[in-house]
Amino acid sequence: MIEAILTDEQKMFRRTLRDFGAKEIKPYVQEYVNRKEFPWPIIRKMAALGALGITIPLEYGGTEAGAIGVVIVMEETSRAGLRAPLTHLGACRNISEFANHELRSRYLPPLAIGEKIAAYAQTEPWAGSDATAMRATAELRGDYYFLNGTKCFITNGEVASTFVVLAKTDKTKKGEGISGFIVERDFPGFIVGKREKKMGAETSPTNEIIFENCQVPRENLFVAQGEGFKKMMGSFNGERCGNSAACLGLAQAAFERALKYSQERETFGQPIAMHQGIQWMLADMAIQINAGRLMTYDAAYKLDHGIRAVKECAMAKAYCNEMSQRVINMAMQIHGGYGYMEDYEVERMYRDVRGLAFGGGTPQILRSRVAYELLRGR
Ligand SMILES: Cc1cc2nc3c(=O)[nH]c(=O)nc-3n(C[C@H](O)[C@H](O)[C@H](O)COP(=O)(O)OP(=O)(O)OC[C@H]3O[C@@H](n4cnc5c(N)ncnc54)[C@H](O)[C@@H]3O)c2cc1C
Incomplete structure (x- = not known):
C-alpha cells in the first residue's frame, strides 16, 4: 500500500535520506551520544537535503513536503540513530500556519536551512x-x-x-x-x-x-487568545505522524539487528533463528512494525489530502509509541545478555524510544482523543 501511495519524488527523497543515514549518521552516532552533544554538523547536513524545512513553505526557503515528508524524514533519520529535531519541525509548522508574512519572512528562512533551530x-x-x-x-x-x-x-x-x-x-x-x-x-x-x-x-x-x-x-x-490555542492544537496531528515515524525508525533498526544476530548466534548447535521461540519473536516484530507503518502512512496521507485524520493520527502515535517499546524489548531479548550492553545498539534504542511516548500526547491522552472522535461518530 505504501509503495502505491508514494510519489516518485517521495520515493527518491526516502532513498536519499536512507543513504544519508547510512553514510553520515550511523558511523558517528555513538561519538555524539558519549559526549551528550547536539550533533550540529549532522543537523546542518540534514538541512542541506531539505529535511529541516519540510514544514516550511517554498517561498520562505522550505521544502513544503507535507505530513508524508515529515514521516519520511523522521523514520529514516531515527532508523540511522540521530533523528531530525521533531519539535523544530513542529514550531516551524506553527509559524508557517499561523504567523503573518512579515514574521514568516523574518524567522523561517534561517530555520529552513538549519542555520538556526x-x-x-x-x-x-x-x-x-x-x-x-x-x-x-x-x-x-x-x-x-x-x-x-x-x-x-x-x-x-x-x-x-x-x-x-x-x-x-x-x-x-x-x-x-x-x-x-x-x-x-x-x-x-x-x-x-x-x-x-x-x-x-x-x-x-x-x-x-x-x-x-x-x-x-x-x-x-x-x-x-480566543480560538487560537484550539487551532494550534490541531496542528499537533502532523507532529503525531512524525513522532510515530520516529518510533517506527527505531523499531525497524532494532528488528534488522535482531534478524541478523539471530542468524549468527548459535546455541545448542544451531543458529538461534532456528528455534521456534526466536522465530515467533521475529515474526511478531515484523507484524507489528508493518501495522504501525500502515497506520502512520494512512494518517499522514489523509492529512496531506485534507481528510479529517484526528483519530488516525492519535491511533498511530498511541500504537507506535507502545509497539516500538515492545519490538525493541524483543530485539534486546534476542541479543541475550549482549543486548543489555552498550556495545550493541539496542540498549540505546530501548532508552531512546521511551521518551517518545510523552510529547505530542501521552498514550492515555491519545486514547481519550480516539474515544472522543468515536463517540461523535467520526
Ligand atoms: C523527552 C521529553 C521531551 C519533551 N519535549 C517537550 C518540548 O519540547 N516542549 C514542551 O512544551 N513539552 C515537552 N515535553 C513535555 C511533554 O509534552 C509532557 O511530558 C506531556 O505533555 C505529559 O505531561 P506531564 O509529563 O506533565 O504528565 P501529566 O500530564 O502530569 O500526566 C501524568 C500521567 O497521567 C496521565 N494522564 C494525565 N491526564 C490524564 C487523563 N485525562 N486520563 C488518563 N490519564 C491521564 C498521563 O498520560 C501520564 O501517564 C517533553 C517531555 C519529554 C519527556
Whole structure:
C-alpha cells in the first residue's frame, strides 16, 4: 500500500535520506551520544537535503513536503540513530500556519536551512497533559509583551534560537486565554535553565526555560487568545505522524539487528533463528512494525489530502509509541545478555524510544482523543 501511495519524488527523497543515514549518521552516532552533544554538523547536513524545512513553505526557503515528508524524514533519520529535531519541525509548522508574512519572512528562512533551530515551549511543571493549567503570563505594556513564567522539558532549549512560546494573555480563562508568541533567545529576560538528566536521547538536550519580564515586541504575538490555542492544537496531528515515524525508525533498526544476530548466534548447535521461540519473536516484530507503518502512512496521507485524520493520527502515535517499546524489548531479548550492553545498539534504542511516548500526547491522552472522535461518530 505504501509503495502505491508514494510519489516518485517521495520515493527518491526516502532513498536519499536512507543513504544519508547510512553514510553520515550511523558511523558517528555513538561519538555524539558519549559526549551528550547536539550533533550540529549532522543537523546542518540534514538541512542541506531539505529535511529541516519540510514544514516550511517554498517561498520562505522550505521544502513544503507535507505530513508524508515529515514521516519520511523522521523514520529514516531515527532508523540511522540521530533523528531530525521533531519539535523544530513542529514550531516551524506553527509559524508557517499561523504567523503573518512579515514574521514568516523574518524567522523561517534561517530555520529552513538549519542555520538556526526552533523549539516549542508549552509544558510547565504544573501543566503537561492539561496545557490549559499553564501559569505563564504575557502582559501588554506599550509596544512590548512582558512574559513571566517557567517552562520545563523543552527539547533543544539550550541550542535553539527561535522559540514558539505559549502564555496566558487572560489569566481568568483556560484555553481561550492562551496566546502564542515567537520569542528569540536574545530577548531581555529570556533565561535557559537547567539541563535535565534523563534516561536516553542524550544528543537532544531537554531544558527548563524561564521568563523574567521577558520583553517580546507586540508584533511577535502570532496566535491570538480566543480560538487560537484550539487551532494550534490541531496542528499537533502532523507532529503525531512524525513522532510515530520516529518510533517506527527505531523499531525497524532494532528488528534488522535482531534478524541478523539471530542468524549468527548459535546455541545448542544451531543458529538461534532456528528455534521456534526466536522465530515467533521475529515474526511478531515484523507484524507489528508493518501495522504501525500502515497506520502512520494512512494518517499522514489523509492529512496531506485534507481528510479529517484526528483519530488516525492519535491511533498511530498511541500504537507506535507502545509497539516500538515492545519490538525493541524483543530485539534486546534476542541479543541475550549482549543486548543489555552498550556495545550493541539496542540498549540505546530501548532508552531512546521511551521518551517518545510523552510529547505530542501521552498514550492515555491519545486514547481519550480516539474515544472522543468515536463517540461523535467520526
Ligand atoms: C523527552 C521529553 C521531551 C519533551 N519535549 C517537550 C518540548 O519540547 N516542549 C514542551 O512544551 N513539552 C515537552 N515535553 C513535555 C511533554 O509534552 C509532557 O511530558 C506531556 O505533555 C505529559 O505531561 P506531564 O509529563 O506533565 O504528565 P501529566 O500530564 O502530569 O500526566 C501524568 C500521567 O497521567 C496521565 N494522564 C494525565 N491526564 C490524564 C487523563 N485525562 N486520563 C488518563 N490519564 C491521564 C498521563 O498520560 C501520564 O501517564 C517533553 C517531555 C519529554 C519527556
